Amino acid sequence: MANISPIGSQLPARRRGLISGPPLTTRFDRRLAKILVHATNVFYEKGYAAASMRDLARVSGVSLSGLYYYFKSKEELLYLIQKDTFATIVVRLQERLHNIDDPAERIRSLILNHLEYFLANQKAMKVLSHEDDVLKNGFGSEIAAIKREYYRICMELLDNYKRTRGLEFSSRTAVLSLFGMMNWIYTWYNPRVDANAKELAREMGDIFLQGIGASAANGSRKKRSVFSS
């Protein structure tokens, strides 16, 4: 994961020469970050396929030719949004995990990290979910690599939990069920009704950890399952 970092240092090589300071501190980076926010709103409202570069120019207040200074195509823009999101989530998770040893707490940390980012960036979440399979070739494979890395970290956290507790279940189904629980939030979350990220992470953490935790390989623990009562 040495290559993963938030937007800035990961910009396409042909532009890397433009960046002199640390990530997000150059004028180029700051303006690009703003354009990404506007573009996310446009994709959120109109959908990627229906949004035009003209829409993006109008909303972001940058001329059409100005936009092409920051990216060559609408596809590259979607790539930058996706990379910014996934790379930020992965970097923040790694920072959080650095100081946590307990396997259950590490999974809770993953859930909190994911939900905090998602609830703070709900429009980006919808765009990422809906345009998940749009990017092809180089852009597509770079995003796929970050997502695989994120998935790998989650599988590792889960396998570690399984080992220390002597549990048995399909890690793949469990991890993808957890992603489903968390990612689906963009379709229903209402800040006036629903709990904040911390409380929601606790609730989903309870359901998930207790859900996988009851399937102990050990017979005596298995008896504790609600199914045998």
Place this chain on the structure above:
Amino acid sequence: MANISPIGSQLPARRRGLISGPPLTTRFDRRLAKILVHATNVFYEKGYAAASMRDLARVSGVSLSGLYYYFKSKEELLYLIQKDTFATIVVRLQERLHNIDDPAERIRSLILNHLEYFLANQKAMKVLSHEDDVLKNGFGSEIAAIKREYYRICMELLDNYKRTRGLEFSSRTAVLSLFGMMNWIYTWYNPRVDANAKELAREMGDIFLQGIGASAANGSRKKRSVFSS
């Protein structure tokens, strides 16, 4: 729910006179059902916003004017696809629940019903997820009513389970987490790698039921939770 039935009897009133036999047995219904399948494929490939009536005519092999005999607009087509899907899921669930008394088995039945339909209709699932908020006014509110009814049934199953087991948790977070687990499948399911609907329903049922089941209101049961061990 007396009004909910699979496509056919729920066609817009202005066309209801065309239907003389039971649902799906008229020539009109059968041809419409075929058009819906083709339209689902087009929306799946191009997205709703980018798909045109011309695309739909070409793929379904029906002339443009022929299509307008079955529906007035692209929006009505999306409405028919959504209604067909949700109404079918709800009707099948009610049939299944008819003969099951055990509260846990009723929830497992909901999961199996949902996954069986989803895995057999994956393209429709993606279209429904992506175009969830496209329909407005009359079409939109009719679909919203069917979805509310489905949600209500699920909440009822969960509340019943909670009551009989003496459990305490947020039903809303739990039901929406379950929908997330199930609906997210369209992003990752691979029939060559993953289990069939029955096995997947068992795995997700285990995670979900054990997950909510461990949060017993009763103190002595609470001690069985993996968090206190």
